[in-house]
Amino acid sequence: MKPAAFAYERPGILDEALEALARHGSDARPVAGGQSLVPMLSLRLARPALLVDLGRLAGLDELVVRNGAVEIGTMVRQRRLERDPLVTQHVPVLAAATRYVGHPSIRNRGTVGGSLAHADPSAEYPAVALAVDAQMVVRSARGERTIPARDFFLGPFTTTLAEGELLVAIRFPALPAGAGWGVEEIARRHGDFALAGAVAVLERGPDGTCSRASVALFGVATRPLRATAVEQALIGRVLDSATLREAAALAADAIDEPLSDVHGSATYRRQVTPVVVRRALEAAAARAGF
Amino acid sequence: MQRVPITLTVNGRSISAEVEARMTLADFLREQLGLTGTKLGCEYGVCGSCSVLWDGAAVRSCLVLAAQADGANLTTIEGLATGEAMHAVQQAFWEHHGLQCGFCTPGMVLTAVALLEENPDPSEQEIREALSGNLCRCTGYQNIVRAVRAAAEQMQAGRGS
Numbered sequence: 001m002k003p004a005a006f007a008y009e010r011p012g013i014l015d016e017a018l019e020a021l022a023r024h025g026s027d028a029r030p031v032a033g034g035q036s037l038v039p040m041l042s043l044r045l046a047r048p049a050l051l052v053d054l055g056r057l058a059g060l061d062e063l064v065v066r067n068g069a070v071e072i073g074t075m076v077r078q079r080r081l082e083r084d085p086l087v088t089q090h091v092p093v094l095a096a097a098t099r100y101v102g103h104p105s106i107r108n109r110g111t112v113g114g115s116l117a118h119a120d121p122s123a124e125y126p127a128v129a130l131a132v133d134a135q136m137v138v139r140s141a142r143g144e145r146t147i148p149a150r151d152f153f154l155g156p157f158t159t160t161l162a163e164g165e166l167l168v169a170i171r172f173p174a175l176p177a178g179a180g181w182g183v184e185e186i187a188r189r190h191g192d193f194a195l196a197g198a199v200a201v202l203e204r205g206p207d208g209t210c211s212r213a214s215v216a217l218f219g220v221a222t223r224p225l226r227a228t229a230v231e232q233a234l235i236g237r238v239l240d241s242a243t244l245r246e247a248a249a250l251a252a253d254a255i256d257e258p259l260s261d262v263h264g265s266a267t268y269r270r271q272v273t274p275v276v277v278r279r280a281l282e283a284a285a286a287r288a289g290f
Numbered sequence: 291m292q293r294v295p296i297t298l299t300v301n302g303r304s305i306s307a308e309v310e311a312r313m314t315l316a317d318f319l320r321e322q323l324g325l326t327g328t329k330l331g332c333e334y335g336v337c338g339s340c341s342v343l344w345d346g347a348a349v350r351s352c353l354v355l356a357a358q359a360d361g362a363n364l365t366t367i368e369g370l371a372t373g374e375a376m377h378a379v380q381q382a383f384w385e386h387h388g389l390q391c392g393f394c395t396p397g398m399v400l401t402a403v404a405l406l407e408e409n410p411d412p413s414e415q416e417i418r419e420a421l422s423g424n425l426c427r428c429t430g431y432q433n434i435v436r437a438v439r440a441a442a443e444q445m446q447a448g449r450g451s
Binding site: 001002003004005006007008010031034035038039041042043051053055079102103104105106108109189190191 | 313334355405
Protein backbone atom coordinates (compact mmCIF):
# COMPACT_ATOMS: atom_id res chain seq x y z
CA MET A 1 0.00 0.00 0.00
CA LYS A 2 1.53 3.23 -1.14
CA PRO A 3 -0.76 6.05 0.06
CA ALA A 4 -0.29 7.49 3.52
CA ALA A 5 -3.15 6.74 5.90
CA PHE A 6 -6.23 8.94 5.79
CA ALA A 7 -9.73 8.91 7.23
CA TYR A 8 -12.54 8.14 4.79
CA GLU A 9 -16.16 9.23 4.67
CA ARG A 10 -18.74 8.24 2.09
CA PRO A 11 -21.79 10.42 2.76
CA GLY A 12 -25.12 9.73 1.08
CA ILE A 13 -26.36 13.30 0.86
CA LEU A 14 -24.66 16.48 -0.29
CA ASP A 15 -25.14 18.44 2.95
CA GLU A 16 -23.21 15.77 4.86
CA ALA A 17 -20.35 16.01 2.38
CA LEU A 18 -20.31 19.82 2.60
CA GLU A 19 -20.39 19.62 6.37
CA ALA A 20 -17.40 17.24 6.41
CA LEU A 21 -15.47 19.51 4.02
CA ALA A 22 -16.30 22.57 6.17
CA ARG A 23 -15.26 20.80 9.37
CA HIS A 24 -11.87 19.69 8.07
CA GLY A 25 -10.96 22.63 5.84
CA SER A 26 -7.78 22.16 3.85
CA ASP A 27 -7.11 18.77 5.52
CA ALA A 28 -10.00 17.26 3.56
CA ARG A 29 -10.11 16.38 -0.13
CA PRO A 30 -13.21 15.34 -2.06
CA VAL A 31 -12.69 12.35 -4.37
CA ALA A 32 -14.91 11.90 -7.44
CA GLY A 33 -13.62 9.32 -9.92
CA GLY A 34 -10.16 9.39 -8.36
CA GLN A 35 -8.31 9.08 -11.68
CA SER A 36 -5.97 11.94 -10.77
CA LEU A 37 -6.22 11.95 -6.99
CA VAL A 38 -5.58 8.24 -6.35
CA PRO A 39 -2.21 8.27 -8.20
CA MET A 40 -1.34 11.48 -6.34
CA LEU A 41 -2.08 9.63 -3.10
CA SER A 42 0.08 6.70 -4.22
CA LEU A 43 2.94 9.05 -5.10
CA ARG A 44 2.27 10.91 -1.83
CA LEU A 45 1.96 14.16 -3.74
CA ALA A 46 -1.34 14.52 -1.89
CA ARG A 47 -1.63 13.64 1.80
CA PRO A 48 -5.11 14.61 2.95
CA ALA A 49 -6.18 13.74 6.50
CA LEU A 50 -9.70 13.00 5.25
CA LEU A 51 -11.05 11.79 1.94
CA VAL A 52 -14.72 12.58 1.27
CA ASP A 53 -15.96 10.12 -1.36
CA LEU A 54 -18.62 11.71 -3.57
CA GLY A 55 -19.54 8.36 -5.16
CA ARG A 56 -22.74 7.87 -3.18
CA LEU A 57 -24.20 11.36 -3.38
CA ALA A 58 -27.59 11.39 -5.03
CA GLY A 59 -28.26 13.89 -7.80
CA LEU A 60 -24.69 14.74 -8.79
CA ASP A 61 -24.77 12.55 -11.90
CA GLU A 62 -27.60 14.27 -13.74
CA LEU A 63 -27.29 15.71 -17.22
CA VAL A 64 -30.12 18.04 -18.31
CA VAL A 65 -30.77 20.90 -20.71
CA ARG A 66 -31.93 23.97 -18.82
CA ASN A 67 -32.16 27.63 -19.89
CA GLY A 68 -30.14 27.14 -23.05
CA ALA A 69 -27.32 25.27 -21.34
CA VAL A 70 -26.40 21.65 -20.80
CA GLU A 71 -26.11 21.35 -17.03
CA ILE A 72 -23.85 18.46 -16.09
CA GLY A 73 -23.55 17.10 -12.57
CA THR A 74 -20.02 16.93 -11.26
CA MET A 75 -20.06 13.10 -11.02
CA VAL A 76 -21.06 12.45 -14.63
CA ARG A 77 -18.44 10.09 -16.05
CA GLN A 78 -16.34 11.32 -18.94
CA ARG A 79 -17.25 8.25 -20.98
CA ARG A 80 -20.88 9.38 -20.98
CA LEU A 81 -19.97 12.81 -22.37
CA GLU A 82 -18.51 11.16 -25.47
CA ARG A 83 -21.88 9.89 -26.62
CA ASP A 84 -24.75 11.33 -24.61
CA PRO A 85 -27.10 12.72 -27.30
CA LEU A 86 -27.73 15.93 -25.32
CA VAL A 87 -24.00 16.62 -25.34
CA THR A 88 -23.34 15.63 -28.96
CA GLN A 89 -26.30 17.74 -30.06
CA HIS A 90 -25.84 20.90 -27.96
CA VAL A 91 -22.14 21.00 -27.02
CA PRO A 92 -20.46 18.75 -29.61
CA VAL A 93 -17.10 20.34 -28.86
CA LEU A 94 -17.28 18.84 -25.36
CA ALA A 95 -17.93 15.35 -26.74
CA ALA A 96 -15.07 15.72 -29.22
CA ALA A 97 -12.66 16.94 -26.53
CA THR A 98 -13.56 13.97 -24.33
CA ARG A 99 -11.97 11.56 -26.78
CA TYR A 100 -8.61 13.14 -25.95
CA VAL A 101 -9.05 12.67 -22.17
CA GLY A 102 -6.75 9.82 -21.12
CA HIS A 103 -7.85 6.39 -22.35
CA PRO A 104 -11.28 4.70 -22.34
CA SER A 105 -10.46 2.93 -19.07
CA ILE A 106 -9.67 6.30 -17.47
CA ARG A 107 -12.84 7.87 -18.87
CA ASN A 108 -14.95 5.02 -17.52
CA ARG A 109 -14.23 6.28 -13.99
CA GLY A 110 -13.10 9.88 -14.48
CA THR A 111 -15.69 12.62 -14.00
CA VAL A 112 -16.29 16.00 -15.58
CA GLY A 113 -16.22 17.84 -12.25
CA GLY A 114 -13.15 16.01 -11.03
CA SER A 115 -11.19 17.02 -14.10
CA LEU A 116 -12.26 20.68 -13.89
CA ALA A 117 -11.62 21.00 -10.16
CA HIS A 118 -8.26 19.25 -10.52
CA ALA A 119 -7.26 21.98 -13.03
CA ASP A 120 -4.37 20.18 -14.66
CA PRO A 121 -2.94 22.75 -17.11
CA SER A 122 -2.74 20.01 -19.77
CA ALA A 123 -6.37 18.97 -19.41
CA GLU A 124 -8.93 19.42 -22.17
CA TYR A 125 -12.10 20.22 -20.18
CA PRO A 126 -10.87 23.49 -18.64
CA ALA A 127 -10.12 24.81 -22.14
CA VAL A 128 -13.57 23.74 -23.40
CA ALA A 129 -15.18 25.44 -20.40
CA LEU A 130 -13.21 28.60 -21.17
CA ALA A 131 -13.99 28.54 -24.89
CA VAL A 132 -17.77 28.22 -24.43
CA ASP A 133 -17.96 30.45 -21.31
CA ALA A 134 -19.20 27.70 -19.02
CA GLN A 135 -20.45 28.47 -15.52
CA MET A 136 -19.23 26.53 -12.49
CA VAL A 137 -21.90 25.86 -9.89
CA VAL A 138 -20.25 25.67 -6.48
CA ARG A 139 -21.78 24.70 -3.13
CA SER A 140 -20.53 24.93 0.42
CA ALA A 141 -22.09 24.78 3.86
CA ARG A 142 -22.61 28.53 3.45
CA GLY A 143 -24.63 28.30 0.23
CA GLU A 144 -24.26 28.32 -3.54
CA ARG A 145 -22.42 30.57 -5.97
CA THR A 146 -21.71 30.47 -9.67
CA ILE A 147 -18.24 31.18 -11.05
CA PRO A 148 -17.60 31.93 -14.74
CA ALA A 149 -14.96 29.62 -16.22
CA ARG A 150 -12.75 32.63 -17.03
CA ASP A 151 -12.44 33.37 -13.27
CA PHE A 152 -12.11 29.75 -12.14
CA PHE A 153 -8.62 28.63 -13.17
CA LEU A 154 -5.73 30.34 -11.39
CA GLY A 155 -2.70 28.17 -12.06
CA PRO A 156 -1.47 24.57 -12.08
CA PHE A 157 -3.94 22.50 -10.03
CA THR A 158 -5.28 25.72 -8.53
CA THR A 159 -8.79 27.16 -8.83
CA THR A 160 -10.80 29.84 -7.07
CA LEU A 161 -12.62 27.16 -5.05
CA ALA A 162 -12.36 28.19 -1.41
CA GLU A 163 -11.91 25.80 1.51
CA GLY A 164 -15.06 23.76 1.98
CA GLU A 165 -16.40 24.53 -1.49
CA LEU A 166 -17.41 21.78 -3.88
CA LEU A 167 -18.00 22.01 -7.62
CA VAL A 168 -21.43 20.38 -7.97
CA ALA A 169 -22.39 21.09 -11.59
CA ILE A 170 -21.17 22.81 -14.73
CA ARG A 171 -23.39 24.74 -17.16
CA PHE A 172 -22.12 24.52 -20.72
CA PRO A 173 -24.08 26.97 -22.91
CA ALA A 174 -25.52 25.22 -25.96
CA LEU A 175 -23.77 26.22 -29.16
CA PRO A 176 -26.16 27.96 -31.58
CA ALA A 177 -27.18 26.02 -34.68
CA GLY A 178 -24.58 26.63 -37.36
CA ALA A 179 -21.70 27.29 -34.96
CA GLY A 180 -18.48 25.54 -35.93
CA TRP A 181 -15.97 24.04 -33.52
CA GLY A 182 -12.62 22.31 -33.48
CA VAL A 183 -10.40 20.57 -30.92
CA GLU A 184 -6.79 19.73 -31.70
CA GLU A 185 -3.88 18.62 -29.60
CA ILE A 186 -0.35 17.38 -29.93
CA ALA A 187 0.70 14.54 -27.62
CA ARG A 188 3.37 11.84 -27.82
CA ARG A 189 0.67 9.16 -28.10
CA HIS A 190 -3.10 9.37 -28.25
CA GLY A 191 -4.26 9.65 -24.64
CA ASP A 192 -1.05 11.16 -23.29
CA PHE A 193 -1.02 14.61 -21.73
CA ALA A 194 -1.22 17.35 -24.35
CA LEU A 195 1.99 19.24 -25.14
CA ALA A 196 -0.15 21.86 -26.87
CA GLY A 197 -3.86 21.99 -27.54
CA ALA A 198 -6.55 24.34 -28.77
CA VAL A 199 -10.35 24.57 -28.67
CA ALA A 200 -12.03 26.87 -31.18
CA VAL A 201 -15.65 27.97 -31.68
CA LEU A 202 -16.60 30.13 -34.70
CA GLU A 203 -19.86 31.58 -35.95
CA ARG A 204 -20.64 33.05 -39.34
CA GLY A 205 -22.89 36.10 -39.28
CA PRO A 206 -25.64 36.92 -41.80
CA ASP A 207 -23.20 39.12 -43.76
CA GLY A 208 -20.84 36.18 -44.25
CA THR A 209 -18.17 37.42 -41.87
CA CYS A 210 -17.09 35.92 -38.57
CA SER A 211 -19.47 37.06 -35.80
CA ARG A 212 -17.99 35.03 -32.96
CA ALA A 213 -14.53 33.62 -32.34
CA SER A 214 -13.55 31.83 -29.14
CA VAL A 215 -10.13 30.24 -28.94
CA ALA A 216 -8.78 28.57 -25.80
CA LEU A 217 -5.33 27.03 -25.31
CA PHE A 218 -4.29 24.18 -23.04
CA GLY A 219 -1.08 22.33 -22.29
CA VAL A 220 1.05 25.39 -23.03
CA ALA A 221 0.72 27.61 -19.95
CA THR A 222 0.18 27.27 -16.21
CA ARG A 223 -3.58 27.46 -16.80
CA PRO A 224 -5.95 27.41 -19.78
CA LEU A 225 -5.95 30.71 -21.67
CA ARG A 226 -8.13 32.54 -24.16
CA ALA A 227 -6.11 33.63 -27.20
CA THR A 228 -7.78 37.05 -27.45
CA ALA A 229 -5.42 38.39 -30.14
CA VAL A 230 -6.41 35.47 -32.38
CA GLU A 231 -10.10 36.07 -31.69
CA GLN A 232 -9.83 39.78 -32.53
CA ALA A 233 -8.04 38.99 -35.79
CA LEU A 234 -11.00 36.83 -36.87
CA ILE A 235 -14.06 38.87 -35.87
CA GLY A 236 -15.60 40.73 -38.80
CA ARG A 237 -13.46 38.92 -41.37
CA VAL A 238 -14.34 36.44 -44.08
CA LEU A 239 -12.45 33.37 -42.94
CA ASP A 240 -10.33 32.03 -45.77
CA SER A 241 -7.28 29.89 -45.11
CA ALA A 242 -4.84 32.83 -45.24
CA THR A 243 -6.85 34.73 -42.61
CA LEU A 244 -6.96 31.67 -40.36
CA ARG A 245 -3.21 31.16 -40.71
CA GLU A 246 -2.40 34.79 -39.98
CA ALA A 247 -4.69 34.82 -36.93
CA ALA A 248 -3.30 31.53 -35.62
CA ALA A 249 0.22 32.95 -35.81
CA LEU A 250 -0.75 35.34 -33.00
CA ALA A 251 -1.65 32.49 -30.61
CA ALA A 252 1.69 32.18 -28.85
CA ASP A 253 1.44 35.82 -27.69
CA ALA A 254 -1.17 34.73 -25.14
CA ILE A 255 1.29 32.46 -23.34
CA ASP A 256 2.44 34.50 -20.35
CA GLU A 257 3.60 31.71 -18.04
CA PRO A 258 4.72 28.85 -20.33
CA LEU A 259 4.86 25.22 -19.29
CA SER A 260 8.22 23.57 -19.78
CA ASP A 261 9.19 20.04 -18.82
CA VAL A 262 10.99 16.93 -20.03
CA HIS A 263 8.15 16.19 -22.48
CA GLY A 264 8.21 19.57 -24.18
CA SER A 265 10.22 22.73 -23.63
CA ALA A 266 8.60 26.15 -23.50
CA THR A 267 10.19 26.93 -26.88
CA TYR A 268 8.68 23.81 -28.43
CA ARG A 269 5.24 24.47 -26.99
CA ARG A 270 5.32 28.08 -28.22
CA GLN A 271 6.31 26.89 -31.67
CA VAL A 272 3.56 24.31 -32.06
CA THR A 273 0.80 26.44 -30.51
CA PRO A 274 0.00 28.31 -33.75
CA VAL A 275 -0.13 24.92 -35.52
CA VAL A 276 -2.77 23.41 -33.22
CA VAL A 277 -4.70 26.68 -33.25
CA ARG A 278 -4.69 26.78 -37.06
CA ARG A 279 -5.92 23.18 -37.23
CA ALA A 280 -8.68 23.81 -34.69
CA LEU A 281 -9.70 26.99 -36.56
CA GLU A 282 -9.78 25.18 -39.91
CA ALA A 283 -12.06 22.50 -38.50
CA ALA A 284 -14.28 25.11 -36.85
CA ALA A 285 -14.45 27.32 -39.95
CA ALA A 286 -15.43 24.39 -42.16
CA ARG A 287 -18.22 23.42 -39.73
CA ALA A 288 -19.39 27.06 -39.52
CA GLY A 289 -19.83 27.17 -43.28
CA PHE A 290 -16.87 29.31 -44.31
CA MET B 291 -6.05 2.99 10.84
CA GLN B 292 -9.59 3.32 9.51
CA ARG B 293 -11.12 0.18 8.07
CA VAL B 294 -14.06 0.31 5.67
CA PRO B 295 -16.54 -2.54 5.18
CA ILE B 296 -17.20 -3.35 1.53
CA THR B 297 -19.34 -5.87 -0.34
CA LEU B 298 -18.69 -6.55 -3.99
CA THR B 299 -18.89 -9.29 -6.60
CA VAL B 300 -15.65 -10.64 -8.04
CA ASN B 301 -15.81 -13.21 -10.82
CA GLY B 302 -19.37 -14.06 -9.90
CA ARG B 303 -18.62 -14.55 -6.20
CA SER B 304 -20.09 -12.20 -3.60
CA ILE B 305 -17.41 -10.99 -1.18
CA SER B 306 -17.68 -9.00 2.03
CA ALA B 307 -14.46 -7.66 3.48
CA GLU B 308 -12.91 -4.93 5.55
CA VAL B 309 -10.27 -2.84 3.85
CA GLU B 310 -7.94 -0.11 4.94
CA ALA B 311 -9.22 3.19 3.56
CA ARG B 312 -5.93 3.77 1.75
CA MET B 313 -5.87 0.36 0.02
CA THR B 314 -6.23 0.44 -3.75
CA LEU B 315 -8.52 -2.02 -5.50
CA ALA B 316 -5.46 -3.61 -7.13
CA ASP B 317 -3.85 -4.30 -3.76
CA PHE B 318 -7.16 -5.64 -2.43
CA LEU B 319 -7.53 -8.07 -5.35
CA ARG B 320 -3.95 -9.26 -5.13
CA GLU B 321 -3.26 -9.30 -1.42
CA GLN B 322 -6.59 -9.82 0.27
CA LEU B 323 -8.25 -12.04 -2.36
CA GLY B 324 -5.04 -13.66 -3.69
CA LEU B 325 -6.01 -12.88 -7.29
CA THR B 326 -2.48 -12.16 -8.47
CA GLY B 327 -3.41 -12.39 -12.15
CA THR B 328 -4.03 -8.66 -11.90
CA LYS B 329 -0.54 -7.20 -12.38
CA LEU B 330 0.85 -4.01 -10.94
CA GLY B 331 3.35 -2.21 -13.16
CA CYS B 332 3.49 1.52 -12.66
CA GLU B 333 0.83 1.89 -9.93
CA TYR B 334 -0.13 5.36 -11.14
CA GLY B 335 -2.35 4.77 -14.12
CA VAL B 336 0.07 4.72 -17.04
CA CYS B 337 0.74 1.09 -17.94
CA GLY B 338 -2.72 -0.53 -17.90
CA SER B 339 -1.51 -3.89 -16.60
CA CYS B 340 -3.87 -3.74 -13.58
CA SER B 341 -6.98 -3.34 -15.78
CA VAL B 342 -10.10 -5.21 -14.63
CA LEU B 343 -13.70 -5.16 -15.83
CA TRP B 344 -16.23 -3.20 -13.77
CA ASP B 345 -19.75 -3.94 -15.02
CA GLY B 346 -18.03 -5.01 -18.25
CA ALA B 347 -16.07 -1.78 -18.74
CA ALA B 348 -12.28 -1.64 -18.39
CA VAL B 349 -11.02 0.18 -15.31
CA ARG B 350 -7.53 0.55 -13.84
CA SER B 351 -7.61 -1.06 -10.42
CA CYS B 352 -4.61 0.99 -9.23
CA LEU B 353 -6.64 4.18 -9.77
CA VAL B 354 -9.57 3.12 -7.59
CA LEU B 355 -9.63 2.69 -3.84
CA ALA B 356 -11.00 -0.63 -2.68
CA ALA B 357 -13.49 1.34 -0.59
CA GLN B 358 -14.80 3.02 -3.74
CA ALA B 359 -15.50 -0.40 -5.26
CA ASP B 360 -18.21 -1.18 -2.69
CA GLY B 361 -21.12 -2.60 -4.69
CA ALA B 362 -19.05 -3.17 -7.85
CA ASN B 363 -19.35 -6.20 -10.10
CA LEU B 364 -15.81 -7.07 -11.19
CA THR B 365 -14.21 -9.54 -13.55
CA THR B 366 -10.49 -10.21 -13.26
CA ILE B 367 -8.40 -12.34 -15.61
CA GLU B 368 -9.08 -15.33 -13.33
CA GLY B 369 -12.80 -15.05 -14.09
CA LEU B 370 -12.61 -14.94 -17.86
CA ALA B 371 -12.31 -18.60 -18.82
CA THR B 372 -15.27 -20.97 -18.53
CA GLY B 373 -13.82 -23.96 -16.72
CA GLU B 374 -11.04 -25.29 -18.95
CA ALA B 375 -12.30 -23.40 -22.01
CA MET B 376 -10.44 -20.15 -22.55
CA HIS B 377 -12.24 -16.99 -23.61
CA ALA B 378 -11.93 -16.34 -27.35
CA VAL B 379 -9.55 -13.44 -26.67
CA GLN B 380 -7.30 -15.60 -24.48
CA GLN B 381 -7.33 -18.34 -27.13
CA ALA B 382 -6.41 -15.84 -29.85
CA PHE B 383 -3.53 -14.41 -27.79
CA TRP B 384 -2.18 -17.95 -27.46
CA GLU B 385 -2.61 -18.83 -31.14
CA HIS B 386 -1.18 -15.56 -32.49
CA HIS B 387 1.73 -15.19 -30.07
CA GLY B 388 0.11 -12.20 -28.41
CA LEU B 389 2.21 -12.69 -25.29
CA GLN B 390 5.79 -13.37 -24.41
CA CYS B 391 6.60 -12.64 -20.75
CA GLY B 392 2.89 -12.32 -19.98
CA PHE B 393 3.06 -9.40 -17.56
CA CYS B 394 0.90 -6.99 -19.57
CA THR B 395 -1.33 -9.80 -20.84
CA PRO B 396 -4.16 -9.76 -18.25
CA GLY B 397 -4.65 -6.04 -18.80
CA MET B 398 -4.37 -6.38 -22.57
CA VAL B 399 -6.85 -9.26 -22.68
CA LEU B 400 -9.44 -7.57 -20.45
CA THR B 401 -9.14 -4.27 -22.31
CA ALA B 402 -9.65 -6.17 -25.57
CA VAL B 403 -12.67 -8.00 -24.14
CA ALA B 404 -14.23 -4.64 -23.18
CA LEU B 405 -13.48 -3.25 -26.65
CA LEU B 406 -15.09 -6.20 -28.45
CA GLU B 407 -18.12 -6.03 -26.21
CA GLU B 408 -18.69 -2.46 -27.37
CA ASN B 409 -17.38 -2.76 -30.91
CA PRO B 410 -17.52 -6.38 -32.18
CA ASP B 411 -15.80 -5.54 -35.48
CA PRO B 412 -13.04 -3.01 -34.79
CA SER B 413 -10.57 -1.89 -37.44
CA GLU B 414 -6.86 -2.27 -36.79
CA GLN B 415 -6.72 1.47 -36.04
CA GLU B 416 -9.56 1.16 -33.52
CA ILE B 417 -7.80 -1.76 -31.84
CA ARG B 418 -4.57 0.25 -31.60
CA GLU B 419 -6.38 3.22 -30.13
CA ALA B 420 -8.27 1.04 -27.63
CA LEU B 421 -5.01 -0.58 -26.49
CA SER B 422 -2.97 2.63 -26.54
CA GLY B 423 -3.25 2.89 -22.76
CA ASN B 424 -1.73 -0.56 -22.23
CA LEU B 425 2.05 -0.81 -22.39
CA CYS B 426 3.87 -3.92 -23.59
CA ARG B 427 7.63 -3.98 -23.22
CA CYS B 428 8.57 -7.31 -24.81
CA THR B 429 6.08 -9.04 -27.11
CA GLY B 430 5.57 -6.08 -29.42
CA TYR B 431 2.20 -4.77 -30.37
CA GLN B 432 1.87 -6.35 -33.84
CA ASN B 433 0.86 -9.78 -32.62
CA ILE B 434 -1.33 -8.36 -29.87
CA VAL B 435 -3.30 -6.36 -32.45
CA ARG B 436 -3.47 -9.45 -34.71
CA ALA B 437 -4.76 -11.54 -31.82
CA VAL B 438 -7.53 -9.07 -31.01
CA ARG B 439 -8.55 -8.90 -34.66
CA ALA B 440 -8.59 -12.72 -34.84
CA ALA B 441 -10.67 -12.90 -31.65
CA ALA B 442 -13.16 -10.45 -33.15
CA GLU B 443 -13.56 -12.66 -36.23
CA GLN B 444 -13.82 -15.79 -34.10
CA MET B 445 -16.46 -14.26 -31.83
CA GLN B 446 -18.47 -12.95 -34.77
CA ALA B 447 -18.38 -16.36 -36.46
CA GLY B 448 -19.51 -17.88 -33.16
CA ARG B 449 -22.44 -15.47 -32.94
CA GLY B 450 -23.42 -16.14 -36.53
CA SER B 451 -23.56 -19.93 -36.19
